[in-house]
Amino acid sequence: MNKEINTISLPLAGVESEHCALIVDRALSKLQGVKTHKVELNNNRAVITTDDELETIPKAVKAVRDLGYDVDTVKKTFPVLNMSCASCAGSSQSILENTPGVVNAAVNYANATALVEYVPTITDPQKLKAALQSIGYDLMIDESDDAKDALEELHRKKFKSLKKRTIGAIILSVPLVLIGMVFMNIPYANYIMWALATPIVLIFGKQFFIGAWKQAKHRSANMDTLVALSTGVAYLFSIFNTIYPGYWHSKGLHAHVYFEAAAVVIAFILLGKMLEEKAKGNTSSAIKKLMGLQPKTVTVVHEGGHQMEMPVASIKVGDTLLVKPGEKIAVDGTVSTGTSYVDESMISGEPIPVEKNRGEKVFAGTINQKGSFQFTANKVGGDTVLAQIIKMVQEAQGSKAPVQKLVDKVAGIFVPIVIVIAILSLIAWVVFGGENGFTQGLLSLVTVLVIACPCALGLATPTAIMAGIGKGAENGILIKDAESLE
Numbered sequence: 090m091n092k093e094i095n096t097i098s099l100p101l102a103g104v105e106s107e108h109c110a111l112i113v114d115r116a117l118s119k120l121q122g123v124k125t126h127k128v129e130l131n132n133n134r135a136v137i138t139t140d141d142e143l144e145t146i147p148k149a150v151k152a153v154r155d156l157g158y159d160v161d162t163v164k165k166t167f168p169v170l171n172m173s174c175a176s177c178a179g180s181s182q183s184i185l186e187n188t189p190g191v192v193n194a195a196v197n198y199a200n201a202t203a204l205v206e207y208v209p210t211i212t213d214p215q216k217l218k219a220a221l222q223s224i225g226y227d228l229m230i231d232e233s234d235d236a237k238d239a240l241e242e243l244h245r246k247k248f249k250s251l252k253k254r255t256i257g258a259i260i261l262s263v264p265l266v267l268i269g270m271v272f273m274n275i276p277y278a279n280y281i282m283w284a285l286a287t288p289i290v291l292i293f294g295k296q297f298f299i300g301a302w303k304q305a306k307h308r309s310a311n312m313d314t315l316v317a318l319s320t321g322v323a324y325l326f327s328i329f330n331t332i333y334p335g336y337w338h339s340k341g342l343h344a345h346v347y348f349e350a351a352a353v354v355i356a357f358i359l360l361g362k363m364l365e366e367k368a369k370g371n372t373s374s375a376i377k378k379l380m381g382l383q384p385k386t387v388t389v390v391h392e393g394g395h396q397m398e399m400p401v402a403s404i405k406v407g408d409t410l411l412v413k414p415g416e417k418i419a420v421d422g423t424v425s426t427g428t429s430y431v432d433e434s435m436i437s438g439e440p441i442p443v444e445k446n447r448g449e450k451v452f453a454g455t456i457n458q459k460g461s462f463q464f465t466a467n468k469v470g471g472d473t474v475l476a477q478i479i480k481m482v483q484e485a486q487g488s489k490a491p492v493q494k495l496v497d498k499v500a501g502i503f504v505p506i507v508i509v510i511a512i513l514s515l516i517a518w519v520v521f522g523g524e525n526g527f528t529q530g531l532l533s534l535v536t537v538l539v540i541a542c543p544c545a546l547g548l549a550t551p552t553a554i555m556a557g558i559g560k561g562a563e564n565g566i567l568i569k570d571a572e573s574l575e
Contacts, residue, residue, distance in 0.1 A: 093140065094124060094138055094139070094140055095138065095139055095140075095142045095189075096136065096137070096138050097136070097137045097138070097139060097142065097145065097146060097149070097211060098134050098135075098136055098210045098211070099134060099135045099136075099137070099146075099149060099150070099153070099160050099208060099210070100133060100134050100160065100161040100208070100209075100210055101113070101128070101133050101134055101135055101153065101158060101159070101160060101161070102133070102158065102159040102160070102161050103157070103158040103159050104128065104130065104133065104158050106130075107130065109158065110128040110130045111128075112156060113128050113135060113153055113156060113158060114126060114127065114128045114135075116152045116153070116155075116156055117135060117137060117149060117152060117153075119152075120145060120148050120149060120152060121141075121144075121148075122139045122140055122141035122144055122145045123137055123138070123139050123145060123149075124138045124139060124140065125137070125138045126138075134210075135149070135153070137149060142189045143187055143189060146189065146190060146191075146192065146208060146211065147191075147192050147193070150162065150192050150208070160192075160208065161208075161209070162192055162206050162207060162208055162209070163206070163207055163208075163209050164204070164205070164206040164484065165204075165205055165214070166202050166203070166204050166205075166480075166483050166484060167202065167203045167205065167214070167217070167228045167229060167230060168201060168202055168228075168229040169181055169196060169201050169202060169203050169221065169226060169227070169228060169229075170201070170226065170227040170228070170229060170243075171225060171226045171227055171303075172196075172198060172201055172226060173296075173300050173311060173312060173313050174198070174311050174312030174313070175198050175312075176310075176311045176312065176503060176504050177198065177226065177311050177312075178196040178197065178198035179196075180224060180226075180309060180311070181196040181203065181221055181224070181226050182194050182195065182196040182203070184220050184221060184223070184224055185203060185205060185217060185220060185221070187220075188207075188212060188216060188217060188220045189211060189212060190207050190208045190210075190211030190212030190216070191205060191206070191207045191212060191217070192206040192207060192208065193205070193206040194206070197555075199554075199555055200555055202483075203217075203221075203228065204484055205217060214228070214230040215230065217230070218230050223307075224307045224309065225303045225304065225306070225307050225309075244366070247366060248363065248366045248367060251359060251362050251363040251366055252363055254292075254293040254294075254359055255293075255356070255359040255360050255362075255363045257288070257289075257292075257293050258289045258293040258294070258352070258355055258356035258359050259356050259360070261285050261286075261288060261289050261352065262289065262349070262352045262353050262356045264285060265282055265285040265286060265289075265348060265349045265352050265353075266349050266352075266353060268281060268282055268285075268349075269282060269346075269348065269349035270349070279327075279330075279331040279346050279348075280331065282327075282346060282348040282349065283327070283328065283331055283346075283348060285348070285352070286324065286327075286348035286349070286351060286352045289351075289352040289355055289356065290320055290321075290324050290351055290352065290355060293355060293356075293359060294316075294320065294355035294359070296313075297313045297316040297317045297320070297355070297358075298313075298317045298321065299313075300313030300314075300317070301313040301314045301316075301317035301318070302317075310504045310505055310508065311504055312504070314504060314508070315504060315507060315508070315538045316354070316355070316358055316538075318508070318511075318538050319351075319354060319534070319535045319538035320351040320354050320355055320535075321351075322531065322534065322535060323347040323348075323350050323351040323354075323531075323535045324347075324348065324351040326347065326531055327346035327347050327348045327351070330344040330345060330346050331344075331346055345528060347532075347535070350535065382417060382435060382453075382454035382475060383401060383417065383419060383453055383454055383473075383475060384401060384416065384417045384419050385400065385401060386398050386399065386400055386401065387399060387400075387401055387404060387410050387419040387420075388410060388411040388412075388413070389404070389408055389409065389410055389411075390409040390410065390411050390463055391409075396411060401419045401420070402470075404419065404420055404466055404469050405466070405469065406466055406467060406468070406469055407465065407466060408465070408466045409425060409463055409464070409465055409466075410422065410463065410464055410465075410466060411461065411462075411463050412429075412451075412457045412461065412462055412463075412464065413457070413461050414429075414457060414458065414459055414460065414461060415456070415457065415458075416456075416457050417454065417455070417456050417457075418431070418451050418452065418453055418454065418455050418456070418457060418464075419453055420453050420466045420467075420468060420469045420473055421450070421451070421452050421453055421466070421467050421468035421469075421472070421473045421474055422450070422451055422464040422465050422466045422467045422468075423448060423449070423450055423451070423464055423465050423467060424445050424446060424447050424448060424449050424450075424451060424462055424463070424464045425447065425462075425463050425464055425465050426447065426462060426463045427447075427460060427461055427462030427463055428444070428445065428446050428447070428460055428462060429444075429445050429457055429458060429459060429460030429461065429462045430442035430443065430444055430445065430457075430458040430459055430460070431443055431445050431451060431455050431456065431457055431458060432455060432456040432457075432458060433452065433455045435454050435455055435456075435475075436452055436454075436455065436474060436478075438564070438566070442458045445462065450467075451464055452473070452474045452475065453468075453473040453474060453475040453476070454473075454474075454475035478567065481567060482558060482559065482567070485558045485567075485568055485571065485574075507537065507538065508538070510537055511533075511534045511537040511538050512534065514530065514533040514534055514537055515530040515531065515533060515534040516530070517530070518530025518533055554571045554574060554575075557574055558571070558574060
């Protein structure tokens with residue numbers, strides 16, 4: 090069977106002579122899967138045909154960079170929606186890595202983001218979004234302030250919802266456990282427990298069943314699958330034993346119910362989810378503090394000396410801005426008139442204010458001390474030093490340490506292995522367990538599925554890394570990536 094031949098165009102940087110082009114062309118010719126190759130010096134690009142696009146693109150980018158040249162790629166951090174566990178992050182990362190044009194991808198479950206490096210001539214954010222949607226997740230590609238505010242509101246609503254459902258589940262679980270453990274002999278005990286367990290399983294815990302169904306439609310499994318299978322089986326088995334206890338009595342066995350087990354499992358997992366969501370919010374506080382260093386408005390000085398207060402977003406390069414004592418500097422620029430001392434500890438970590446005179450540079454986020462001065466805006470928006478620091482911290486928090494990559498590999502195969510072990514436990518009890526074999530086997534199946542939820546596995550390391558990098562940024566220590574921290 091002949092493989093499809095694809096043509097790839099890689100935008101090059103630093104290839105400025107025929108000799109450079111020849112060196113790059115020679116390196117590309119050695120790559121496995123490359124059929125034809127040509128470096129077009131006039132167009133600053135390399136054109137390759139290959140029968141293995143996914144493998145060739147990252148290898149070609151690496152080959153060019155190893156020579157000291159570069160490929161113009163885009164590196165962006167996108168919020169990822171609908172992830173519920175560490176294995177979700179693994180699935181999301183895998184589908185992104187298998188999208189043509191992606192050089193590197195790292196999906197971080199702790200802060201629900203994807204750090205993606207891609208070749209803009211081959212793919213774009215819309216294709217990345219479509220790739221994630223194909224397996225039940227989503228990528229937020231809108232970078233506007235409104236979209237970011239909406240995402241923040243979404244996280245707040247999710248935490249509030251989890252809090253309400255956790256409290257409701259715990260309140261109903263307490264009498265349920267008391268009846269199941271202490272007052273089992275009261276009249277209609279099983280029916281009372283059924284009534285108490287139903288809202289916990291079907292209302293408070295419905296997210297697990299919805300998530301499991303979505304994963305099943307995409308022929309995948311995650312933590313929702315484990316929770317839904319374990320609690321669903323225990324709940325349905327208990328309903329059967331409540332309605333048809335005679336089935337077991339005829340075999341000389343007692344009709345056990347496990348309503349309290351299903352309910353307590355959901356209550357505790359909801360509690361864990363709520364604490365997890367709170368931890369995610371806390372780890373992003375460093376970014377929020379950095380963003381808070383930039384003022385919302387600034388005083389613009391027009392020709393003739395007329396002053397007007399304007400939003401920072403409307404400032405353009407070349408505008409003249411006035412900074413009064415105690416005010417934060419809004420954008421990067423050069424002092425044009427006046428003199429003052431500026432606290433630049435945000436950038437340098439040095440607590441002693443730095444004297445600023447005409448012709449010297451000032452930076453967004455730093456704080457003016459005693460005097461007033463005017464300066465000309467040189468860099469605005471995403472080009473300021475502060476914006477670059479925020480971007481770097483975001484990328485560092487989204488990066489993965491080597492140990493986390495190992496954890497993700499384990500989490501990726503963890504869920505299916507656990508399901509197989511749980512089913513084997515049930516079969517073993519049925520075959521070798523005698524009269525009580527099925528009941529004991531069912532308990533074993535539920536136990537294995539419940540205790541194996543791998544969220545802590547995928548959450549601990551990235552949360553620690555995010556907290557460390559964020560705390561460092563607050564104190565003027567900038568860490569390039571998680572690997573450097575490790």
